[in-house]
Amino acid sequence: MAEEKALLAVFSDIDPAADAIEQLRILGVHDDCMNVISGIPVTEAMLGRPSQWTNVPRLALGGAIAGFLVGLFLAFITPNMYTIMVGGQPFTPVPPAVIVLFEMTMLGMLISTFVGVFLDSLFPNYRPMHYVPEISDGKIAILIECPPPDAQKITDVLKKLGAESVKEAEAQHL
Amino acid sequence: MADHKPHTSHEEHLREQHLMLDPMPRGKMNEMVMESMHTTSWKFWLVFGLLSALVAYALFYKWGVMILEGLGVAGVNRPSYWGIFLVNTVFWIGISHAGTFISAILRVFKAEFRRPFTRAAELMTTFGLIQAGFSIFMHMGRVWLSYWLMPIPNERQLWPNFHSPLSWDLLAITTYLLSSTMYLFLPLIPDLAMARDRTPDGTWQKVFYRVLALGFRGTEGEWTHLRNALNIFAFAIIPVMFSVHTIVSWDFAMATRPGWNSTIFGPYFVIGALHSGMGAVVMVLAVVRGTMKNMKYFIRPEHFEAIGKLMLIISMSWAYFFFNDYIVQWYGGDKWTKELLHWHEAGPMGWMWFGMLICNVAIPWAILWNKKWRSTPWLIFIVGLLINVGMWFERYIIVPISLTINRMPFTWRLYQPGIEVWLGIGTLAFFILLYMAASRLIPLIPVWEVQEGQMAHSLRKYGRETVVTVSELE
Known part of the structure; x- marks a missing residue:
């Protein structure tokens, strides 16, 4: 089985990020393969995401x-x-x-x-992780796991929807 | 003809007044907060050095002297076995109430003005409780035996009596210290992550922020867990806060002594704690705004105005409880209680009793009713300072002065403080020192909470009037 590829799309605002999530679903990316990372608590309802489970x-x-x-x-x-x-x-x-x-x-x-x-x-977690520091400056990032052949198509769609950058996510020490 | 200002000017005025209507890009706010932490003048280091010396001398050296010489170097003696140590314990626990009040109660009631200064208030809770802990350890005398307070199984069959108010104190203060520290830390995590992201690699600060940020990125899951936890904390810590000062009051009220045995002592102590705590918060905010870079953007006259209103209401409530406590005891007609009440007002320390009423009631009422005055940082700083002086007087009257008069007149003697004055000054210096250190290590402004608030606020027009609207984002 081919290894999944991780893409990190950075948006400047909530609206384009919410549109991008909807579009990703249409493209066949499952909700479990997306994770939104943000500098403030953006609710699931705002992004049209399923409710998060918490214990x-x-x-x-x-x-x-x-x-x-x-x-x-x-x-x-x-x-x-x-x-x-x-x-x-x-x-x-x-x-x-x-x-x-x-x-x-x-x-x-x-x-x-x-x-x-x-x-x-899972705190504390000091392993390398997918992240960009711009997130704490107010950007919203969507971390997408997708099959490598779909990566280019997803990148194009996200850029069209207003992503400031879409790049292959690299795990790094924070 | 009515003089109508153009709408834009009114909008500009609203934005100028309200932080929540005057948003800046998040990156810019982060930069301002980081800059405020990193910009220190020689004056800061001078004050820091002087306070460090004062802490070393007044707190640690003098405490060492007392440990070596024994409690005889303190002024506590028959009949006032409880002196300034206990006054300061009650005082510092009182100061600690402001953090929870501002952060938890205002969070529960969604008071938006709280956002920029919740952390400044929460820090006061933790640092205030540390000083309260020091004061009570000093009062113990043989501080190295303080572990006897803990329920530790031992061959001598020593065990704390959980039916004693002093054991309740241990439980309540420990619970409050632990929970307020956790409540300080949880909302700090995203700001520590912000500081981590903005600190260059290879510095000790990077390691410090990296370790404390725990690997926080801001994923949906992390925010959900954090938000849930903060909601639980905000609701649960309020009854803990009330219980702490109520239990402190029971240290006195459970004794059948004139002046202490009062059913209203619990709420009277709680409102007194809030009175001094709010006064201290306003002082801290005025100093932070006046001395730290970029803080004038985050802490504005609107915040002093809002806290000023709370202070006025709390001052009125304190006066109500004070009078209630006083008249019931006075009306009871007990010989020794009447003697004590007379001693409070007309004894050699009567000036303190009148000073308490002037500082806690007369001055706040005279100044805080006026919107312009209560919005003026330096003026409300003075009011906060005087309230704290007044509340310290109140505790002094309740503890050593009330102990002076008892049912055995041959033991009456005025309390003369000894080394405990220095130790009290030491705790004050240590509190300020801890605060100064924290102001350079952790972001005093919860930037993510400010940004969240700014997103929720907007201006909307109803007819010709522009009004502020707030959306529920959570």
Whole structure:
């Protein structure tokens, strides 16, 4: 099987980039073979792209549950393991435990949200990648994987649609 | 005949006033932010050097002296066992509230004016909490035993009592420090990637930005994960913020002492924290705008105007809570509480009580009602400074002065601070020093958020009137 070729098309604005994505679909490029890279968060709806999947909210929920359980352990189990008898006071009172449960739940949720970004985005990633620095200057790039024979046709179409440059993407250290 | 200005002139005026209506190419904005980081005058290094010396002397040397000599060199003694260390802890935690307030609450409510200065505020949260941590470690005295606070299994069967407000403090402050640092870092990643792309190869800065940018490119997936995470953080960090200062207030309110045992202390402390925090944000913004290159484009009078309005509302809320706390205690008629309230106003530190009301209420109300005055950077800087002085006074009145009067008159003694004054100055110097260092290392302006905001704003004509419209891009 022939190896796929990677093209990187750079656009100055969202509109031509959205038009280019539509045209690429007509040319038979599947959505999975395209990736949009931009310097600001451009929504899928603006570009007519399928919704992106993210595990971050699920991980946040998982972290919250884990944090809650740690809170339960600290507030209700550990006082029995390390007993401190204070006259007239209940051993595992509920109102102060609510505070411990709240803080641990929030901590678990926020740490797992943070870690979720790393896991989902595969951060940190210092391998060579397809990228051009102009993207952080406000350009929008479309990274296209296509069979080598289609590369010229796609390049011509994208240039016609207003691409500032279309070139073979080279993986480089960022 | 009515004097109608031409539309173009009105539009120009709107663009001049509002950053969101005055877009520049992204590359140009990036360049301006990078230039502001790299342009440092000798004055910067002079101040940096002086502050470093002050931190070395006032914070580390003096702390070392206290560790060697013991807490006796500090002024804390019967009956005021809690002195300036605790005043500063509460003060710095209060300062830290502004970052979350501006960044999270204004993000949730989509207040667009927040965009250029969210990071400047978030940095205050992290750096403020570091100073709060230092202050509480100083208060411990035997700081090398601070790990006893942590729940670590040990053969001596020592375990923190999770029913104690001091343990809640540990949990709340740790949660807030960690979450606010993560909340600072996440939206910083795209700007670190921008800095990486604009830094020449072979420099230490390139390595620094490359490592911290984590390989971020701005793919659809990366933005989706980041946006989701920021939304979760914005909503979740707000109750954490409220919990932190509420729990700090419970360190006092849970004690059945005159002046402290109050059900309203939680919200009173939270509003006080926002009061000092907003005052500090406005000071930082005025300094950044006045001293850093290109910042006049990003931070405009409209931002001071908007924050000024918030400060006025917060000042009114603080006055409401203060009076509420005061009148309930006064009306109760408890002998010792009345004695304490009289001591606050008419005791030897009464000037501080009146100074607190003047700085926290009278001055903000006198100045911030006026749009022109609150839009003037130097004037609102002074208001912010005075609010912080007033809020520091408030904490001083609550902590050592309130401890002076108790139910055992033979122990009454006025608190005389010792080495803790130097240590307090050290934390202030360290806060400014960290901020100065950060201003040269990380982009203080979240450029991608500014550009996103500029894309969402446009001018539209309704009849003869040109109005600003904002689209929902997310």
